[in-house]
Amino acid sequence: MPDVPPGPSFLLRTLRARLSAARGVVSLTDLGRELLRAPRAAPELVRRVLLPVLAQLPEAVLEGDDGLRWQPLPTAAPEATASLLECRFAVVDVETTGRRAEQERVTEVACVTIERGRITGSFTSLVNPGMPIPPPITALTGISDELVATAPPFAAIATELRQHLSQAVFVAHHASFDRKFLTAELRRADETFVWTAPTLCTVQLARYLVPGLDNYRLDTVTAHFRISNPARHRASGDALATAQLFLRLLERLIEQDIVAVDAVTALLAKQKRTTRRRPLPGEDRHHE
Numbered sequence: 001m002p003d004v005p006p007g008p009s010f011l012l013r014t015l016r017a018r019l020s021a022a023r024g025v026v027s028l029t030d031l032g033r034e035l036l037r038a039p040r041a042a043p044e045l046v047r048r049v050l051l052p053v054l055a056q057l058p059e060a061v062l063e064g065d066d067g068l069r070w071q072p073l074p075t076a077a078p079e080a081t082a083s084l085l086e087c088r089f090a091v092v093d094v095e096t097t098g099r100r101a102e103q104e105r106v107t108e109v110a111c112v113t114i115e116r117g118r119i120t121g122s123f124t125s126l127v128n129p130g131m132p133i134p135p136p137i138t139a140l141t142g143i144s145d146e147l148v149a150t151a152p153p154f155a156a157i158a159t160e161l162r163q164h165l166s167q168a169v170f171v172a173h174h175a176s177f178d179r180k181f182l183t184a185e186l187r188r189a190d191e192t193f194v195w196t197a198p199t200l201c202t203v204q205l206a207r208y209l210v211p212g213l214d215n216y217r218l219d220t221v222t223a224h225f226r227i228s229n230p231a232r233h234r235a236s237g238d239a240l241a242t243a244q245l246f247l248r249l250l251e252r253l254i255e256q257d258i259v260a261v262d263a264v265t266a267l268l269a270k271q272k273r274t275t276r277r278r279p280l281p282g283e284d285r286h287h288e
């Protein structure tokens with residue numbers, strides 16, 4: 001019985017391992033024939049099979065017609081002791097089909113980049129979740145099955161999104177929600193994916209830096225700072241509003257001489273331990 005060709009997950013794991021261990025440029029055809037267990041496969045067939053897999057490995061760089069070289073991405077996360085003034089921040093918002101990252105999927109994602117105290121770039125995309133969007137979610141966000149019907153699946157945007165997240169501190173409003181969903185989606189796209197970036201939550205930061213508000217939903221905190229958000233409950237609008245909010249909170253941290261990432265994470269961890277409570281009515285992530 002002939003060998004069964006390996007599946008995409010095996011190819012992804014093996015390509016990552018082989019290329020990261022290789023020195024210099026390797027032959028795509030030779031490597032592909034070996035991995036596909038097809039020693040006489042035509043180069044065109046090898047490329048047709050491997051290129052979609054290689055698209056999930058931003059570290060794999062094609063050289064010429066048949067060369068393949070491993071070029072590690074910059075360090076995935078900044079040092080914990082890095083200065084807030086020098087850090088790169090990726091401010092993210094996701095819209096989803098529900099609350100549970102293990103069962104539900106992303107329908108839209110946006111990432112706003114902050115460097116040296118100013119917004120320097122952004123990325124946004126609708127995502128086809130591959131499952132129906134519940135009517136209450138559509139009513140809240142305006143994202144319908146019809147709207148995402150021609151949108152790319154998450155795997156198709158994963159590589160570009162990872163480049164925006166690379167070397168950045170992750171920031172979001174209710175950050176644990178967004179990070180759980182992104183981690184689940186990125187691992188579905190590449191099961192070898194590991195994410196070590198520090199996380200800052202603008203809900204926790206606002207509770208510490210702006211005490212006394214009625215609640216800490218995004219609407220409430222941005223209104224306090226007179227930040228407008230014409231695209232509420234859409235990833236692009238909420239990510240931009242959160243980025244503008246984070247810049248205001250960043251100013252207050254620096255005014256208090258809190259100037260390193262690890263100092264902020266330690267502060268928030270302490271605050272979380274001392275203020276742990278049940279969410280107030282209406283404070284769940286989809287009604288923040």
